[in-house]
Amino acid sequence: MAFDSYSHFWDQQASTTDGAIAAVDGSANESIVQLTGQWSANLVRAALTLKGSERVLELGCGVGRIGRELAPYCGYWQGVDISHNMLKVAQARLAGQTNTGFCQLHRTSLEMLENESFDRAYSIAVFCHLDKEDLFLYLKELYRVLNPHGLIYVETWNLAHPVGWKRWELEVNHWARSDHRQRKDVARNQFCTPDEFNLYLQGAGFKTLACYTDSPWIQAIATKSALESEQESIKIVLRAKEHKIAYSPLFSTLFDRLLDVVSGLTHPKEYLAFLDAQEASEENSMYRRYLLALWSSKEDLWGATVINGV
Ligand SMILES: C[S@@+](CC[C@H](N)C(=O)[O-])C[C@H]1O[C@@H](n2cnc3c(N)ncnc32)[C@H](O)[C@@H]1O
Known part of the structure; x- marks a missing residue:
């Protein structure tokens, strides 16, 4: 089936709860999505140096895989997503967590969110499904909604790592077998090199504080703060937490x-x-x-x- 928009594709994946869970971590299993969600939440907590009072935004929250486990460590957690069906599942999974909110996106914009209204933001397994124009537009939007000392954690596929390359070749082979009269899948996996990803971050206004590239994923932590002293002190904290953030060689x-x-x-x-x-x-x-x-x-x-x- 050809999909003409991101929302069309992801709503179709998430037309059932099992389908929605399968689309975010491949498991279609509640206890496994809690396990992988806990893993990612621990990583995000360390990367964003969360103390517990921050307003945190997740772009492309899916079923709330990460949000469900992370919200107890946030002052307020907000999930936004292009898919209505994903958000329905997320709301059910986070029911009872009163410091949470959800919002559906309709285009590549966070227009419903005010300037400088979040302390932290993150996005996992979303940029790798976007065209580069959308990736960059969302980075600019994240910059806008973050407060002047805000931090982001973002990930995408790493084309410069051998396993990232291998993952990309699967996409190439899939395309080689596809009907070339059709456009490529709107939500297909897309890849960056670390230099390219950092260019997008810088172009959006961010200063990269750490970028881990020794895995199939590029993991970047960046700030809006222009103060070098502030940037340096966060870098010191991140260096001490690197083992909790960067995917290990064994993980890869x-x-x-x-x-x-x-x-x-x-x-x-x-x-x-x-x-x-x-x-x-x-x-x-x-x-x-x-x-x-x-x-x-x-x-x-x-x-x-x-x-x-x-
Ligand atoms: C692979 S899932 C990852 C979900 C979640 N971040 C996680 O790690 O569990 C990708 C999510 O990105 C959302 N998404 C895809 N394209 C989007 C877009 N253009 N704008 C906002 N969200 C999008 C999908 O609806 C889906 O929930």
Whole structure:
């Protein structure tokens, strides 16, 4: 089916709750989306140096995967998204969290949000689905709605990392097999190099304070503050928290191997054997739970889920 707009595509993905969850983390499983949401929320908390009183904006909040886990650490959390259906699921998942708000976007603009009305903003797994013009317009809008000392955390696919490149080749191969009389998918995965992403940040007015590029994702933390002394003191804090923010080499390896499972190159039992051979780690435990949930949802394809030969 050809989609003519971002909202059309994402509303279709999110026409059921399972579909919405699958579209944000691939799991279609509430306990897994809470697990991956907790992981991302911990990362965002460290990257945005949250103390608990800040007004925080998430651009492209989806089902509130991150917001549900992050809102308890914010003064106020606001989720905005282009998809009405995603927002419906998010509202249900965050019901009872009274310091939260939601707003539907209708174009690449945060026009309903006032200038300088947020202390922090973040966006994960959204810029990688946007045309570059929209990515840049949203960065300019984030700049506008942030207060003069505000911080943002933003991510996109990293074309300059070998696993990022491999992920991009999947898109190229998909396009090679597609009908070339049609436009490319509006919400397809798109990629940047770190230099390109930083150019967009600078063009929007931001000063980049940290940019981690040793994974398939570019992770950037940037500020609106023009004060060099303020920038330097945040850089010191971020250096101390880098291990909580930057994706580790193991995280990238496990993602790489998961790509092979999802694209049918290896069977999940091989992935499981690889995980079992590793030392215990948070990455290992999260990917293990993710893989087992994925496998049990596709037993018609991969056969019955087998744990430790059982
Ligand atoms: C892969 S999901 C990620 C959701 C969430 N950030 C997370 O990490 O769980 C992408 C989200 O971006 C939203 N989105 C896509 N295009 C958008 C646009 N042009 N403006 C605002 N949101 C958009 C989608 O509706 C969807 O909720």
